[in-house]
Amino acid sequence: MTAVARTARAVSGAVLIGGLVCTVAACGTGTSTSPEAQTAPGRVRDAWPEPASYAYTLRSSEGERSLLGTFRISVRDGAVVKAVGLDALGRRSVESSPDAVPTLGELLAELEQARRDDADTAEAEYAADGHPVRIVLDWEENAVDDEARYVITAYEPANGHAGDLTGPRPGT
Template identity: 45%
Template sequence: MTAGRSRTHTRTRIRARRTSAAGLLLVLAAATAACESTRATTTTANAKAPRTETSWREAASYSYTLRAESQVLAGEFRVRVEHGRVTKVTGLDEDSRRQAREVFPQVPTIAHLLDRLDRAVAEHAATAEARYAPDGRPLHISLDWDANAVDDEADYGIDAYRPASG
């Protein structure tokens, strides 16, 4: 009787382990599917950010205020663009004035910011988001190429856009 009980007890333990293992696999599969679903939603949301989604077109000449936070450029700047090229950068505080002299070539036009956004979306950056004004021009662009990397984030606020008259 003890031998029969032992076999039954062993079979019960094996069944319990199989059930536990199957349950664990089911939980892991569900968790993985949930993560993939969240990632797909984020990618889909980010895929809506490219400028091809807006009818706004950058004027050939304009000025705007740029608030930048990135490894290369940080501060608040008044930027003048003529014929699609940055021609003047004025720092709006002491630190930004110093940077304006040092990193003038890195100060982007709005078109260059939108190019960076498009590239980030195309390359599946961890974050590639934009917020737009009702007329379609960008107000804010956030980029993070790799969520696990340090110093690859960039955040740009775009204010006081004024097309040149004439």
């Protein structure tokens, strides 16, 4: 009977230690880089309900993409209705490829596609409300110019606001 009691204690001790290790390991999966941002590099983020209308500022950099620069983007009914280049690269990008300017939903779809394709890097940071604030993609670590880095700022859901949300915002 003592052998059974020792075995039961050993098993319950191992389970307790295993549970503690898993709990501590889970604590490190979502490090915060700012009070409102949350990192989720290895897992799919809960679906963010993209509003039909909103505006945001996008800084797109890295690689040889058709969309480089900083932009103020207005989305209505799920489609980009206005994009203004806020720097020289952004103005050139909008002039040469106006259809390449994405909605936040399209950026998130690109992130999910990179994850499905097993890209070497497919990471995102999210604001407290769930919209992305940073997306970093690199399909092949040793390939040149296949990276993408998107920084999203000045996000404003329309909430029935009929005003023009496309103008540059102070401090963005």
